Amino acid sequence: HTINASFGEIVGDRVLQQVADRLRQTLNSDSLRGLARLHSDQFGIALSDLTEMEISELAQTLIETLTAPYT
Numbered sequence: 001h002t003i004n005a006s007f008g009e010i011v012g013d014r015v016l017q018q019v020a021d022r023l024r025q026t027l028n029s030d031s032l033r034g035l036a037r038l039h040s041d042q043f044g045i046a047l048s049d050l051t052e053m054e055i056s057e058l059a060q061t062l063i064e065t066l067t068a069p070y071t
Helices: 002-007 007-027 052-067
Strands: 032-039 042-047
Touching: 002 032, 007 032, 007 042, 042 052
Parallel strands: none
Antiparallel strands: 032 042
16 A cells, blocks of 8 residues: 555556566465465465475565565
8 A cells, every 4th residue: 555655556556566476486386276366465375285394484485575676
């Protein structure tokens, strides 16, 4: 919501597209069962066949990927 308020909906939509692209690129297709935009700025990820360690590592990777600067 902050991006839309500060820069407009067009920029907000572009950022959401970049987020979705980063999620798709980061998630292993073997484990990925689903990726969906649940609400205006919320995404859901369904995964399978991962250990707790793999989930922890993936979560850290996603944090790093999603917090990198956007253009």
